[in-house]
Amino acid sequence: MAERFGLRLRFALFFAALALGGSIAICGGLWLGYTRMGGPVEGYVTAGIVAGFGLLGLAAWVGLLFDENVAKPILALASELNTRARAGVDADIDEKQARYLGALAPAVSTIHDALSEARAAQEHAVALETARINREKALFETLLHDLAEGAVVLTPDNRVMLYNRVAQQLLGALGLDRRIQAFLRPEPLEHALKRMESKYARGQIEAESFLAASADGSRFFLARISPVISDEERLGHVLIFHDATEDLQVHAERDHLFNTMLEQVRRPAAALSAVLDVLQEDGDMPAKTRATFNAAMREEVDRLFTCLSDTGPRYGSAASRHWPMTEVAAEDIFDALRARGITKLDSVGGSQFMRCDGFAIVGLLALVLNGLAKSETRHDITLKAEPHDHEVWLTIIWNGEETPDGLIDAWVQQPISGGYGQYTGRDVLDGHRTEIWSEIQADGHRIVLPLVAAGEPVLSASEARPEFYDFNLPAVALDDDMADRPLSELSFVVFDTETTGLSPSNGDEIVQIAGVRIVNGRLLRGEVFETLVNPGRPIPAATTAVHHITDDMVVDAPGISEAGKRFHDFCQDSVLVAHNAPFDLAFLRLKEQQIGRKFSQPVLCTVLLSAALFEHTGSHTLDALAGRFGVSIAPELRHTALGDAVATAEVFQQMLKVMQGEGIGTLRQAIAAERRMTQIRKAQNY
CATH class of the missing domain: 3.30.420.10 (Ribonuclease H-like superfamily/Ribonuclease H)
Structure with a gap:
């Protein structure tokens, strides 16, 4: 029963009982005096009332003082100790609030100091043990942070317990403990999980690929999901994906261009075939009629040329968007050329950045540089990267024999690398929507290759790394009560x-x-x-x-x-x-x-x-x-x-x-x- 009451209420009940007992004792004493000594009863009653109220008032006054200077400070000290024990707070305890409790407040401070020392010793011991884990964690964070694809690790009930920066950029407000269905259309993911479950039931542990749309339908992702298994226990799933929106758009655009061109070519080709058949069958056709057929053929040929002229640029634009263009530093291209054995080469302006297929550009420049090096009359070859408005011009400068444009065209018609198959330097130029030419300058000759400029990546050393993972999420479904x-x-x-x-x-x-x-x-x-x-x-x-x-x-x-x-x-x-x-x-x-x-x-x-x-x-x-x-x-x-x-x-x-x-x-x-x-x-x- 006593445990149901707080400390202050217990003290209040104690003083109330003391006042009540004292009043009863006073009344008993007066009654005993009256029965033995006699006299007017009113005097005894008056004395009892005065004494009783006096005792009640004194008890209330002393009780309030006790509550303010003893009960509350004791509760405050208990609360301070409890907070420090459970919340790990190290702030000093205010002893002034318990100044009337004698040695109790200093004793509480001593306990707090001992607790802080014990906690510090424990933290030191734990820090020594976790130093190795922190190093591994740093390596893991860096690897996860710099992955080129989006990566998400899911709990068994498809809540996020890990993600990287690319995933956050692609999916938006991604966060720990959030359901992945809030960011991806759920049906493709659920179908992939079912297929993976079926394989797992047959003893096959394999990743499952699928195409998914973002929740708002604005993006499409090529994704693969695989199970995370430890000691035959399913711990969750790993989802790897990349943005395929532009790939799909380019594919659809190229398919549309092909179908459109096929439809526009089919009619003129059929008309030309019919006209040629008529001309071959009737060798004695009047000149006026033959002129009419010739005009018809010219009209259909013009249609063919118009179709090809319109479709070519549109196809080139789609192809250049589809090709893997990235921000490349000029210095990286220069180093790659040196790695190919082109040692007699000076370079200037390597800090410029371009948007291009770096490997293809290296292959193209290697064709030209190797062609220049075949003649011993060309020397002092220098490769420069110079900004020009929205472009960066890669220029090859040399002294000696001139190089005509026809010779450059012959060099770039060659394949750039065995890894690219029959892909030639000319294909590289077409894919980048650019051209290459030679010029004569007062101090020598140069070959110019313009490329689209790209801004240097902005790096912030003070950028805080968000919490991208939490492997301790409880395995509880979010729709539970x-x-x-x-x-x-x-x-x-x-x-x-x-x-x-x-x-x-x-x-x-x-x-x-x-x-x-x-x-x-x-x-x-x-x-x-x-x-x-x-x-x-x-x-x-x-x-x-x-x-x-x-x-x-x-x-x-x-x-x-x-x-x-x-x-x-x-x-x-x-x-x-x-x-x-x-x-x-x-x-x-x-x-x-x-x-x-x-x-x-x-x-x-x-x-x-x-x-x-x-x-x-x-x-x-x-x-x-x-x-x-x-x-x-x-x-x-x-x-x-x-x-x-x-x-x-x-x-x-x-x-x-x-x-x-x-x-x-x-x-x-x-x-x-x-x-x-x-x-x-x-x-x-x-």
Whole structure:
């Protein structure tokens, strides 16, 4: 029975019992005095009432002092120790709050210091053991990051537990613990999985290829999926894919060109054949009639030439798009030529970048350079890369004998390499939609090869690498009942909004939304949502002074309709978390009809959870919680949607550990704890 009552209530009951017992004792003593000594009963009653009320008042006063200086500090110290034990917080304990408890506060600080030392020793031991794993992890991350194809590893129920940057670029807002069906049309994937299952049942472990479209149908991917098996246990699937949209478009365009040309050629060819038959059969045809047939033949021949003239450029354009063009540095081409044994070669301008088939261009230049080298009268050969508007000119410069264009044409008619079959230097020029020619300059001769310029890849050394994988995702289907699932198995979106004011029902609007994801207990700093929102009304100067968002900043920002849809997609299959969540949700839910989506996800509020976990304190502001858990918020990020969302997420991560220790382990239990504390909101300052 006693375990049902809190410490403060126990002390209150103790002093109440003391006051009640004292009052009974006073009444008993007065009654005994009256029975022995006699006298007016009114005097005894008056004395009893005065003494009783005096005792009750004294007990209440002493009880309040005891509650304020003993019970609350004890609870505060217990909460501090519990938080540090479960959340790993190392901030020093404030001993002033327990200044009347003698040696208890210093003893608690000593325990905290010992706990910190033990944790540091444990972390050191773990760090030594994990150093090797971290090195392997770095190698794995680099390999995954630089793959040219999209790579996704799926759980058995097709949730993402690994992806690389290419996959994110191709599929959009890809994220851990999200269903792959949200990014790919599910039917081809499901059919491929069924085929793979059938093979696996026959003892065949093979990859299955398929063609899939993106969820919005704008892209097509050539993909293959294979099982991940360890100790005969199915751990998931590996999905490798690349964008085949342009390949399919080019194939369709070339097929259409061929069919069109065939149809346009068939009629003139048939007409020419008929005219020739008539001319051959009638050798004595009158001159006027023969002239008419000749004119008809000329007309049909003109049609043929027109068809070929129109189709040729269109085919060349499609072929050049289909050919594997990439950004190539001129220095790489120069090095490749040296590797072919062309040693008497100086090069200049290797920092230029071109969009081309590097291997084919090397083969073409090798044909020309080898042709030049056959004559001993040509010397001082230099290869340059020079920018010209939107092109880079590769120029071969030499002194000595001139090279006529006819000789260059003969060189480029040769195959460039055995690996390319009969593909000649002329084919290379046609495929790149360019030409090569020779020129005479004052200081010698040169051959010019123009290629399309490409920008140098932009590299950012400070770019943070997002969390692309999590192999510890629980094997639980997302469509299970979320209420009874452990909090550790859920995905969360911690979000915040900035607004024009505090009253959504009176016309205030959202000006910024930001959110971050927590999956498997990890804050995924690489999966962030952030956008300004055009509120459609002026932003008051008073609110701009708080969040520093001005009217000029939101002029070109999306409206709440577009921003709300994007944010809703970001929150898919997640529990929403916010500090003072009813405020932020009120703005979103008032716009549900305009957005076209309902924010029906479960919601947790860090204010109410704080009140449930730390009821001895009246401060549940974000700053107070950050201080409690040792979370720092940069001043320039405070009162920005993303800054507050990240700080709330870091606080919520620590709260999850404390909640687990308090027996709040499922979403249902967390929501129940919030409901018990709803009335506290009226008395708190947050």
